[in-house]
Amino acid sequence: xxxxxxxxxxxxxxxxxxxxxxxxxxxxxxxxxxxxxxxxxxxxxxxxxxxxxxxxxxxxxxxxxxxxxxxxxxxxxxxxxxxxxxxxxxxxxxxxxxxxxxxxxxxxxxxxxxxxxxxxxxxxxxxxxxxxxxxxxxxxxxxxxxxxxxxxxxxxxxxxxxxxxxxxxxxxxxxxxxxxxxxxxxxxxxxxxxxxxxxxxxxxxxxxxxxxxxxxxxxxxxxxxxxxxxx
Amino acid sequence: xxxxxxxxxxxxxxxxxxxxxxxxxxxxxxxxxxxxxxxxxxxxxxxxxxxxxxxxxxxxxxxxxxxxxxxxxxxxxxxxxxxxxxxxxxxxxxxxxxxxxxxxxxxxxxxxxxxxxxxxxxxxxxxxxxxxxxxxxxxxxxxxxxxxxxxxxxxxxxxxxxxxxxxxxxxxxxxxxxxxxxxxxxxxxxxxxxxxxxxxxxxxxxxxxxxxxxxxxxxxxxxxxxxxxxxxxxxxxxxxxxxxxxxxxxxxxxxxxxxxxxxxxxxxxxxxxxxxxxxxxxxxxxxxxxxxxxxxxxxxxxxxxxxxxxxxxxxxxxxxxxxxxxxxxxxxxxxxxxxxxxxxxxxxxxxxxxxxxxxxxxxxxxxxxxxxxxxxxxxxxxxxxxxxxxxxxxxxxxxxxxxxxxxxxxxxxxxxxxxxxxxxxxxxxxxx
Numbered sequence: 001x002x003x004x005x006x007x008x009x010x011x012x013x014x015x016x017x018x019x020x021x022x023x024x025x026x027x028x029x030x031x032x033x034x035x036x037x038x039x040x041x042x043x044x045x046x047x048x049x050x051x052x053x054x055x056x057x058x059x060x061x062x063x064x065x066x067x068x069x070x071x072x073x074x075x076x077x078x079x080x081x082x083x084x085x086x087x088x089x090x091x092x093x094x095x096x097x098x099x100x101x102x103x104x105x106x107x108x109x110x111x112x113x114x115x116x117x118x119x120x121x122x123x124x125x126x127x128x129x130x131x132x133x134x135x136x137x138x139x140x141x142x143x144x145x146x147x148x149x150x151x152x153x154x155x156x157x158x159x160x161x162x163x164x165x166x167x168x169x170x171x172x173x174x175x176x177x178x179x180x181x182x183x184x185x186x187x188x189x190x191x192x193x194x195x196x197x198x199x200x201x202x203x204x205x206x207x208x209x210x211x212x213x214x215x216x217x218x219x220x221x222x223x224x225x226x227x228x229x230x231x
Numbered sequence: 232x233x234x235x236x237x238x239x240x241x242x243x244x245x246x247x248x249x250x251x252x253x254x255x256x257x258x259x260x261x262x263x264x265x266x267x268x269x270x271x272x273x274x275x276x277x278x279x280x281x282x283x284x285x286x287x288x289x290x291x292x293x294x295x296x297x298x299x300x301x302x303x304x305x306x307x308x309x310x311x312x313x314x315x316x317x318x319x320x321x322x323x324x325x326x327x328x329x330x331x332x333x334x335x336x337x338x339x340x341x342x343x344x345x346x347x348x349x350x351x352x353x354x355x356x357x358x359x360x361x362x363x364x365x366x367x368x369x370x371x372x373x374x375x376x377x378x379x380x381x382x383x384x385x386x387x388x389x390x391x392x393x394x395x396x397x398x399x400x401x402x403x404x405x406x407x408x409x410x411x412x413x414x415x416x417x418x419x420x421x422x423x424x425x426x427x428x429x430x431x432x433x434x435x436x437x438x439x440x441x442x443x444x445x446x447x448x449x450x451x452x453x454x455x456x457x458x459x460x461x462x463x464x465x466x467x468x469x470x471x472x473x474x475x476x477x478x479x480x481x482x483x484x485x486x487x488x489x490x491x492x493x494x495x496x497x498x499x500x501x502x503x504x505x506x507x508x509x510x511x512x513x514x515x516x517x518x519x520x521x522x523x524x525x526x527x528x529x530x531x532x533x534x535x536x537x538x539x540x541x542x543x544x545x546x547x548x549x550x551x552x553x554x555x556x557x558x559x560x561x562x563x564x565x566x567x568x569x570x571x572x573x574x575x576x577x578x579x580x581x582x583x584x585x586x587x588x589x590x591x592x593x594x595x596x597x598x599x600x601x602x603x604x605x606x607x608x609x610x611x612x613x614x615x616x617x618x619x620x621x622x623x624x625x626x627x628x629x630x631x632x633x634x635x636x637x638x639x640x641x642x643x644x645x646x647x648x649x650x651x652x653x654x655x656x657x658x659x660x661x662x663x
Binding site for chain 1: 232235239242243245246561562565566568569570571572573574575654
């Protein structure tokens with residue numbers, strides 16, 4: 001039996017300011033799952049991701065990460081749990097411009113002992129793990145380069161390597177390909193999912209582009225859940 | 232963790248080095264200002280105390296202690312009355328007195344004070360850590376007595392700075408002026424020039440800015456003067472002055488060193504209550520303290536202004552940090568998504584302010600140290616002030632440490648703001 005990575009139940013979240021309401025009856029991801037989540041802009045994707053990350057707390061229902069109910073954890077514990085088990089990948093601007101490619105990739109291992117431990121076990125050292133991931137993603141030749149000299153596509157690969165390092169249980173990728181041109185989108189998702197599959201990391205791929213759904217095992221749609229959207 | 236934060240803080244700061252450099256400069260400037268004022272203050276105090284280190288009592292005509300101290304030792308201001316020469320002779324012969332050095336003021340040489348005294352001055356005057364005066368060139372002037380040639384009267388010994396600034400050496404002839412006017416077309420004592428016979432080594436005291444001549448020499452240049460102006464038609468040539476009575480009538484002040492310093496208060500009381508003559512006898516240390524008390528207000532105003540400048544620069548740092556937070560939301564969001572919690576971000580921003588403050592203050596101390604070392608000879612030459620070492624600036628160093636601590640503390644404000652932003656922004660703030 002594979003373990004449950006992420007579980008959401010009967011979520012209701014309402015912004016006091018705008019009146020926007022998000023409802024979700026149930027959602028579950030197990031180790032190694034790949035889920036494609038589509039939704040139009042304004043459908044509450046970001047809100048949902050913030051709920052899943054424990055940054056927002058739902059008014060009712062609960063989110064459990066690695067079996068732990070985020071709503072009952074202190075902010076500090078929640079931060080620790082998140083960095084230990086979840087890698088994040090956003091649309092753009094994922095990197096710190098003042099660090100080298102290698103330092104950007106190893107960053108999560110600086111904040112999480114677990115991710116550091118995993119990286120050392122997998123490759124001997126954190127740096128070695130980063131090099132291996134960057135090689136696998138086709139970025140092996142710019143380890144010491146400043147990230148500001150990279151193209152957007154290259155930056156996304158570096159960000160992917162950072163999300164993957166230290167074998168998190170889940171990667172939440174929020175529109176990771178939107179800034180890429182069409183030819184590179186599919187390739188990027190393939191690379192990301194291949195690496196994730198290799199280390200048994202579940203991936204939640206959020207996108208408005210239905211084309212990418214075929215790379216994932218499961219497909220979900222925001223609108224199916226989000227009955228209460230008022231805008 | 233701390234190591235990571237320190238690395239991130241320094242890298243992030245380096246990536247914004249342009250604006251941070253300006254902030255650093257303002258912190259350095261404030262530090263230099265705070266320390267510089269203390270340096271000037273302590274140097275002045277040290278310098279003043281050095282000048283009177285060997286003097287137990289200063290005796291002058293009745294006046295306030297501070298003004299007697301200022302005119303007799305520092306040649307600031309003028310004496311209104313003098314001490315009869317007989318009084319000086321009495322002091323000289325007093326068995327309790329180790330040395331009594333007469334000081335007769337009133338003339339000048341190109342802005343420098345002319346001091347009429349006795350040859351014993353060069354043996355007995357002590358300054359600083361009870362050091363004797365030393366000659367860089369030449370010798371002391373001779374005491375004049377009847378029967379000696381007139382040339383003996385017109386010998387001068389220059390302080391180090393007088394010689395250096397006016398490029399005089401032994402053998403040069405100098406013409407003195409009456410009074411302390413700096414700008415004068417014709418030296419009023421041009422008819423009786425003096426010959427430089429010696430140049431003293433630097434002392435860091437007013438001795439460096441003095442021209443020393445004998446009391447008899449001082450009498451000699453005034454034989455054809457009366458009531459402060461030349462007697463019309465009475466231009467007596469230098470070689471004939473020996474025909475006149477050159478016995479001094481009075482001196483401006485007498486510097487006393489006692490055999491037993493414990494008797495100083497008794498001696499002071501005795502001198503001040505001597506019937507017939509109105510004398511003031513002061514303890515230089517006490518007079519100096521009351522002088523510092525008087526200038527303390529100016530000192531405090533200066534320090535207050537320096538403190539304000541420091542406050543402004545610390546506030547500047549804080550406000551720049553607050554303003555740049557807006558531009559750094561993305562950077563902070565990335566940090567959060569990679570695992571740096573709001574607390575780490577709080578720490579990061581605190582560190583950054585602290586880094587700018589402490590590095591700035593440290594650099595400021597170094598800059599001031601180097602500047603004071605480099606400028607010491609010039610300050611010595613220009614103002615006769617010997618700069619003290621940074622290690623003697625206890626209060627100043629404490630002030631700049633407090634400044635660094637205060638600035639670091641103010642850094643909590645932007646850090647707190649960033650902490651709150653992070654809680655509101657979530658992991659991926661929407662930016663347009």
